[in-house]
Amino acid sequence: MKRHHRTGASARPLGLSAAVLAAAAAAFTYTAAPGAAAPSGATGQSASPSSGGTRTVRYDLGARAWHVPQTGEPGELAGVVHYPADLGTGRHPLIVMLHGLHDTCADRKAEAERAAAERDGDDAAYEAANAKLSAWPCAPGTPALPSSRGYDYLGRELAARGFVVVSVGANGINASSVTGDDNAAARADLINRHLRMWQQLSSRGKGELAGKFTDPATGAARHVGFAHHVDMGNVGVMGHSRAGAGATWQAADKHRGRWPKGVDVKAVAAVAPAYNVMTEDMTNYTITRTPFVALRGSCDGQVGGEALSFAADAARGNRSGFHRFAIPGANHNYFNTQWSPRSRQVGAFDDAMPVKGHPGQCTDREGGAPTRQLTEPRQRRAATTYLGAFFRRYLLGDTGQDQVLAGAR
Incomplete structure (x- = not known):
């Protein structure tokens, strides 16, 4: 059964069990695995602050270019890319970010219909409106909701x-029938x-992405010389919400063999991750060989403490570097x-959740x-601070970030 939309008045945990939502720490919380070492394979020849600013392109291979493995339901292959304006002569670490569960189609009429149905307690009308908002591909004339653009500030x-x-x-996944660990x-x-x-693209300058980059504002074709300038042996992965669980799954020891040939994931981040806490096989999430960080806000109304x-359990035995942060006053949605x-x-x-009288x-x-x-700006500043420090530490070997990751600065 497809999920219901969550509004401020009826927030439910995303993919979590019926367990009581644990309280987040009222103050900053930090945990780190002992023995964390600098990355062994980071090159970073050009990966330094860009004096020439940054640029942005996007690619979209189609709303049906990929299919959910478990069900065959369609999904998009699309992304927005932020990169140094001057790629220089070396290679830059790649970071892939993925959003979690949300509406897929920006249908304002359906949104109004859903709100009215929820107010009136009309379940049938609610489901009808929700189906329009969580469809994939979207109906003709209805734009896709660009959740992937929600991390532009971080990118x-x-x-x-x-x-x-x-x-x-990941709108195709959000509209699909897969749940829990399958999700x-x-x-x-x-x-x-x-x-x-x-x-x-990086190794040969060819493949599906070659010649597919466009200007996000105008749609005009843009040529970018990414070939031989992206270090695929030095990759970071970040997932938010249900994609936090997806990123953990992707980087788990058990699934390293599924990484494409020539790719090595050196750092994984889970932001407000929504795990299937009733899973019977924790090995699907166990990360002992890759640096790992998890963040959650103390006011997250959708994912519990x-x-x-769960992230700590997944990182049990991890001596590559494990960090977790409880951010006071942060909710779930402001990260996007x-x-x-x-x-x-x-x-x-x-x-x-507001506090009456406060x-x-x-x-x-x-x-x-x-x-x-x-x-919203302060929460994103916190995310940028900790995620930036994490990726710089483990993809660039920047030990100057250790005090940030240790909660000392």
Whole structure:
């Protein structure tokens, strides 16, 4: 059965069990595995702050270019790429980012119909409207909701530090029937599909991405010389929400053999990850050979505190570097600008739970400890700080980030 849309009035955990949502730490929390070492394979010849600024292109191979492995349902192969304007002569680490569960089609009429149906308690009308908002491909004339653009702020900052960053679309998965561990596996497969295309482009200047880059604003063709300038042996992966589980699955020890030939994932980040906490086989998520970080806000109204404990279980025995951060006042949706109220996008909302009698404060559950809520810019600054430090540490070998990752700075 397809998921229901979650509004601020009826937020439910994304793919989690019925377990009580654990309280997030009221203050900053940090955990790290001992023995973390600098990456052994980072090259970083050109991966330094870009004095020439950054640029952005996109690619879209079609709404049916990929298919969900478990069901055959269609999915897109599309991404937005942020990169240093001057690629120089060396190779830059690649970071692949993936969004989680959200509406897929920006249908404002259907959004209004859904809100009215929820207000009136009309289940049939609610399901009819929701079907329009969670379809794939979208109906003719209805634009796809660009969740992949929700991390542009992070992509630009990382590109300025010398990374090539691609944020890929997963609307097809969101509209599909896959749930739980199958959903995580499908997202991992999609990540690997993009990595395979980038490996072909970087190594030979050929493959499906060759000649497919366009200007995001005008749609005009753009030629970018990525060939031999992307270090596919030095890759980072980031997933938000259900894609946090997908990124963990993709980087798990058990699934390393599925990485495309010539690709080596050296760092994985899970942002507000929504795991299947009832899984019977933790080996599908266990990461002991790859540096790993997990973030969650104390006002996350969609993913419970068990997200961080699950990540810790997945990283048990990891001596490559494990970090987890509980961010006071952060919610779930502000990490993605397209899901946040200031975007005025379809389906955008603040999922933090307000605290009666305490304006400006929030929690993640009834009776939870109140915390002053972060604004959208402040929450993204926190994400950029910790994710930037993590990727610079493990993809560039920048030990100057250790104090940030240790919570000392």
